[in-house]
Amino acid sequence: MTRGWLRYRQLTQAAAIFLIVGLFALGTIALWSFTETSRTAASVRRMNAVSDKWGMVSQSVSMEYETLIDFLNAGDQVGRAPLLSAIGSARPTLQWLEQNDDEPGLRSLNATYETYTTTLWQLVQAQHVNDPDAVDLWAKQAEMASSSVRRQVSATVARKRLAVDAYLTTVEKRNDKVRVAASVIGGADLALALICTFVLLAYQRGVERQADESKHQAAHDNLTGIANRALLNHRIEQALRTAAGGGGSVGLLLLDLNKFKEVNDTLGHHQGDLLLQTVAARLSEEARATDTVARLGGDEFAVLLPDVAAPSDLAAVAQRLLDRLQRPAQLDGVTVDVRASIGCSVFPAFSADADELLQHADIAMYEAKRGRLGTKVYDPNGDGQATEGLGLLAEFLAALDSDQLPSLPDA
Amino acid sequence: MKPTIRYSAAAAAMLAGASMAACSPTPAAPRSNKIAVVVAGTMQEAGSEMLGGFTAGAEEVDGVNVRATGTDLVDGPKQVEMFQGLTATQPGGITVFSYTPDLLAPVEAAADKKGIPQIALDTPPAPSSNVKLLVANDNVELGRQLAATIAGQLPPSSKGTIVVGTETPGAQVLDQRAQGMRDEFAKRLPGVTVLGPLDTKQDPSENLTGWRVLVRANKHALAFLSTGEEAENLVKVRRETNGTWLAGAVTGTHDALLAVKAGDLFTVSAEYRTEGMVAGRLQARHAATGERLPTGWIMVPGMPVTPDNVDEILTRDASTASRDAWSRAMTDKILGDPSTYLRPLPDDS
Numbered sequence: 001m002t003r004g005w006l007r008y009r010q011l012t013q014a015a016a017i018f019l020i021v022g023l024f025a026l027g028t029i030a031l032w033s034f035t036e037t038s039r040t041a042a043s044v045r046r047m048n049a050v051s052d053k054w055g056m057v058s059q060s061v062s063m064e065y066e067t068l069i070d071f072l073n074a075g076d077q078v079g080r081a082p083l084l085s086a087i088g089s090a091r092p093t094l095q096w097l098e099q100n101d102d103e104p105g106l107r108s109l110n111a112t113y114e115t116y117t118t119t120l121w122q123l124v125q126a127q128h129v130n131d132p133d134a135v136d137l138w139a140k141q142a143e144m145a146s147s148s149v150r151r152q153v154s155a156t157v158a159r160k161r162l163a164v165d166a167y168l169t170t171v172e173k174r175n176d177k178v179r180v181a182a183s184v185i186g187g188a189d190l191a192l193a194l195i196c197t198f199v200l201l202a203y204q205r206g207v208e209r210q211a212d213e214s215k216h217q218a219a220h221d222n223l224t225g226i227a228n229r230a231l232l233n234h235r236i237e238q239a240l241r242t243a244a245g246g247g248g249s250v251g252l253l254l255l256d257l258n259k260f261k262e263v264n265d266t267l268g269h270h271q272g273d274l275l276l277q278t279v280a281a282r283l284s285e286e287a288r289a290t291d292t293v294a295r296l297g298g299d300e301f302a303v304l305l306p307d308v309a310a311p312s313d314l315a316a317v318a319q320r321l322l323d324r325l326q327r328p329a330q331l332d333g334v335t336v337d338v339r340a341s342i343g344c345s346v347f348p349a350f351s352a353d354a355d356e357l358l359q360h361a362d363i364a365m366y367e368a369k370r371g372r373l374g375t376k377v378y379d380p381n382g383d384g385q386a387t388e389g390l391g392l393l394a395e396f397l398a399a400l401d402s403d404q405l406p407s408l409p410d411a
Numbered sequence: 412m413k414p415t416i417r418y419s420a421a422a423a424a425m426l427a428g429a430s431m432a433a434c435s436p437t438p439a440a441p442r443s444n445k446i447a448v449v450v451a452g453t454m455q456e457a458g459s460e461m462l463g464g465f466t467a468g469a470e471e472v473d474g475v476n477v478r479a480t481g482t483d484l485v486d487g488p489k490q491v492e493m494f495q496g497l498t499a500t501q502p503g504g505i506t507v508f509s510y511t512p513d514l515l516a517p518v519e520a521a522a523d524k525k526g527i528p529q530i531a532l533d534t535p536p537a538p539s540s541n542v543k544l545l546v547a548n549d550n551v552e553l554g555r556q557l558a559a560t561i562a563g564q565l566p567p568s569s570k571g572t573i574v575v576g577t578e579t580p581g582a583q584v585l586d587q588r589a590q591g592m593r594d595e596f597a598k599r600l601p602g603v604t605v606l607g608p609l610d611t612k613q614d615p616s617e618n619l620t621g622w623r624v625l626v627r628a629n630k631h632a633l634a635f636l637s638t639g640e641e642a643e644n645l646v647k648v649r650r651e652t653n654g655t656w657l658a659g660a661v662t663g664t665h666d667a668l669l670a671v672k673a674g675d676l677f678t679v680s681a682e683y684r685t686e687g688m689v690a691g692r693l694q695a696r697h698a699a700t701g702e703r704l705p706t707g708w709i710m711v712p713g714m715p716v717t718p719d720n721v722d723e724i725l726t727r728d729a730s731t732a733s734r735d736a737w738s739r740a741m742t743d744k745i746l747g748d749p750s751t752y753l754r755p756l757p758d759d760s
Contacts, residue, residue: 104583104587105581105583105586107590107593108586108587108589108590108593108608111589111593111605111607111608112580112607112608112609115606115607115609118606134628137624137627137628138628140624140628141609141624141625141628141629144576144609144610144611144621144624144625145607145609145610147580147610148577148580148607148608148609148610149580151579151580151581151610152580152581152586153581154581155580155581155582155583156581158513159513159537162513162516162537162539163538165539166516166537166538166539169539
């Protein structure tokens with residue numbers, strides 16, 4: 001029992017510790033996930049911002065080239081100012097990228113863009129001095145430079161997009177692993193929680209069982225297993241309340257074994273105990289399910305009958321019990337005659353309350369024993385004689401204690 | 412004796428980030444002896460030489476089925492389709508040369524999930540492709556080599572402009588070459604202004620027109636350089652105009668070599684055939700024997716071609732057999748010296 005309890009306790013402790021560790025791990029994973037999500041969002045935002053800037057470079061270069069075409073079509077007077085304002089429009093964005101992007105191709109792109117803007121300036125200059133051949137050449141070179149810039153930007157943007165995809169794929173793979181880990185830990189936590197619950201419920205059941213056993217032991221006789229005096233008193237109170245409310249009658253039989261002391265003295269206490277157990281068993285077999293069989297102490301027993309029709313019925317029940325009881329008993333191979341006296345009392349016919357019921361049954365039993373009657377139902381008319389007898393018995397017992405024996409009445 | 416890759420612990424320690432340990436990402440995938448290479452632009456020098464080199468390198472290994480294919484011109488979407496087809500028929504391994512690695516990234520990642528071992532050729536793979544081996548030039552270095560060759564022909568105090576053209580702006584490898592040129596000229600010819608890279612277009616006739624425009628617009632320029640293989644048109648314009656300016660390109664075609672010999676051109680050969688052969692040999696060995704593919708960037712050095720060494724190169728290129736013999740010796744050297752030639756993958760791959 002102790003070992004089992006220790007095992008339960010160790011299991012519960014281990015489960016609780018692992019549960020706490022698991023919950024801590026889940027919390028850590030959750031915190032890590034929040035952090036990683038935030039970091040991923042920031043990274044993607046930054047990568048998108050960089051990609052946007054690359055797109056802006058492409059737009060600026062295209063706009064410069066369109067302005068160049070307008071300049072070539074419209075002539076120096078109309079197109080010059082827009083072209084001059086457009087030249088170099090991508091430079092601030094490129095400078096931003098130099099500071100915020102580690103793209104290795106940026107140096108090559110910057111060099112090409114510088115070639116482009118230089119070519120445009122040369123073109124404007126050639127137009128200004130009215131040199132159409134030079135304008136044509138610079139325009140063609142500008143187209144080659146513009147195309148080079150745009151194709152470099154386009155390739156870079158494509159690489160950036162793939163880099164974002166690759167990054168997100170990596171994040172997804174990492175998240176998948178975390179999800180699996182969280183599921184495993186969550187499952188383990190659930191299992192541990194179930195184990196803890198199971199152990200606690202088992203513990204609770206154990207405590208309740210122990211409480212029931214204690215309660216049973218407090219209300220029952222250790223030797224015979226039948227009700228003890230406390231439980232009998234409780235049952236009597238219950239039965240009297242019920243009978244008082246419903247107009248029924250309650251009977252009480254008090255039983256005392258004859259010559260039990262001789263059994264103890266001659267055969268020993270063990271045989272005496274066996275005899276008491278035999279008596280308890282026989283009384284229990286004969287009693288109804290609603291009756292209460294109790295051992296009041298020593299060789300004294302009681303049977304509470306909650307529902308009795310009439311005192312005459314009680315006498316019949318007492319006689320039947322006595323008949324069943326007074327059969328030889330085998331005590332470890334020794335045959336012993338069982339003899340007993342039974343006193344009966346009835347509520348409310350002869351007794352008004354529990355104390356009287358017990359007292360009257362006791363008087364009746366005394367009379368049965370004294371008169372060797374076997375059974376005796378309490379007779380209110382003979383109560384004084386019986387009471388006198390009980391008083392003498394009490395005096396005799398007191399005299400034994402004080403070594404002053406009184407004179408006994410004639411039998 | 413077939414060359415082998417020997418990677419000492421010391422070399423591995425020196426090459427943090429580059430590792431020979433990693434191989435096909437899904438070891439459980441069944442091995443196949445069917446491998447392939449798919450290139451961008453089989454009609455161009457780079458693509459055709461890589462195909463030839465890859466095939467020669469793979470055929471050194473017995474029992475391997477090799478399929479060498481590619482798009483005629485640079486066509487990213489079509490190359491993606493071809494790659495997807497090859498994943499079904501050539502699961503033993505696929506090598507890719509593309510100017511648009513970003514487009515190929517999703518299908519390469521899908522092939523990686525299937526356990527198909529892959530090698531990126533000449534162009535760094537996109538990070539999301541999960542391709543862990545690159546066989547390529549150092550393109551910044553190629554640009555530097557060409558610029559150094561040109562600068563060597565000019566007084567350090569030179570002033571004026573040098574024009575750089577590119578047929579595919581935005582292609583990282585070409586932009587890196589342009590950057591290498593700029594850096595080298597800034598160091599060696601501080602008085603010179605470098606223009607470009609300008610879009611000289613892929614189409615041959617548009618390309619010729621473009622160079623003509625640039626030469627006429629910059630008639631006092633000291634030199635005109637191409638980041639790619641546009642030497643033929645550049646030389647043509649130089650001869651048309653009786654130009655005294657210097658011309659340079661990153662190419663190794665026979666016509667380009669003849670132009671070098673004639674004094675019309677300086678080039679740096681990217682050694683595409685050697686790139687292809689390195690990839691072909693590794694891919695075939697992996698398919699045939701399960702030999703692990705290295706992880707990282709196997710750097711194939713370029714070769715400046717000047718009038719001083721052009722005859723040797725012409726002799727080398729006289730036949731496919733002699734080209735393969737040269738590339739084979741270079742492949743042996745590269746795969747035998749990882750401490751020199753194996754690097755971590757570039758940051759953007």
